[in-house]
Amino acid sequence: MPRFYCPTPLHPGALLELPAGAARHVQVLRLQPGDGITLFTGDSSGEYSASVTQMGRSHVQVQVGDYLATQREPALRVHLVVGMPANERMDWLVEKATELGVASIQPLMTERSVLRLSGERADKKVAHWHSVAVAACEQCGGNRVPVIHPVATLAQWLPSHTERVAAAPAAGQPLGLLLSLAAGARAVREAVVPRLTQSANSPDIHFLSGPEGGLSPAEEAAALQAGLNPVTLGPRVLRAETAALAALSALLV
Template sequence: MPRFFCAAALVSDTALELPAGAARHVQVLRLQPGDSITLFDGQSADEFDATVTRMGRSDVAVQVGQRRTVAREPARQIHLAVGMPANDRMDWLVEKATELGVASIQPLMTERSVLKLSGERADKKVAHWQSVAVAACEQCGGNLVPVVHPMQTLAQWLKSPSAQSDTPHRLLLSLRAGSTPVASLPAGLAPVWFLSGPEGGLSIHEEDAAIAAGFSPASLGPRVLRAETAALAALTLLTQP
């Protein structure tokens, strides 16, 4: 059954005009009155059966049916702060991280970042990545859409409430000697923030700043992985039950 993100209040046994984005997707699939779909609002584990009741030229009406609470998210919340890889690799990273169940994504500009944006261009790029996350949730069955936060520099973010939180697990992906294997993180439900660099990794100065802010160096092993591969490998390990 096709799934659609619906940024509107969903209530069983009510009629609803779909928001523009969801309506457009229904029309692209050439669905017809009587066809069944699934709706979710991205804010909870709830999803709703719905039936298309009208197809207009630019609008779609549905009848919202039964609500189901379906837990498809990892038991532990994993938050990713990442030095943005260049070109389309960040799109791919956002998509795959969403499929794996990331709770939020913080795009960072670092010393070695190729992608450095500000103002309206940065806002548009973040909005694009948020739409990528929505599409990934529609595809994979996730009901909680991860938040893609506004871009920040690493220095700015390390001073933010997120980086300075009392979360017991704050990890820095690093190749430095003595780093703890990511796979050895104790099991549990405590949230995790993990910080990963762009192409070329974080500089020594940036790693030192992250450690001073309370992040612990963590390793995926001796091999040097691409920026997007490293982030997803860590996320895969951290979301295991």
């Protein structure tokens, strides 16, 4: 059954018009009154059955059916903090990270970043990536659309991570991981498993991965100083988008 993102309050029996994006999708699929669809709000673990009641030139009305407490989200909440790869690779990364179940994505500009964004251009890119994440959720069955944070620099993000750790109780402190080729870096799962066994509540994991060429030595040193733990995916040097997705797969699948 086709699934559509509908970021409005839903309750059984309600009649509502779908948002413009979902309405266009329904029209492209040539659905007709009486056809069944599934709606999700993007911020909960559940979804709703619904049926099309009216088809107009520019609007689609549906009636909301039963709430379905469907849970398809990973047990771990992993937040990807990534030096933005250039061209369409960031779109691809957002799509695949969403399919894997990432909780949020923080796009970063670093010393070696090819993609540079600011102002209105950055805002438009973030809105575009949000739409990519929505489409991925509609396809894969995810009911929570990952948050795409505003573009920031590494220097802006690191203090916010330190503050989150300091503000959290010891048992619930987020775990920061840094993808690194440095000697002594542990395998991703080896760095996470001890924390998972120490507490009944799984910690939020913030995973920092660099852009093409990786983080600079100074940036990596700053990340380590901020308390991030170096981890490795093995001896091969992966592309920026491949490395980030490999790490997410190790944590979420």
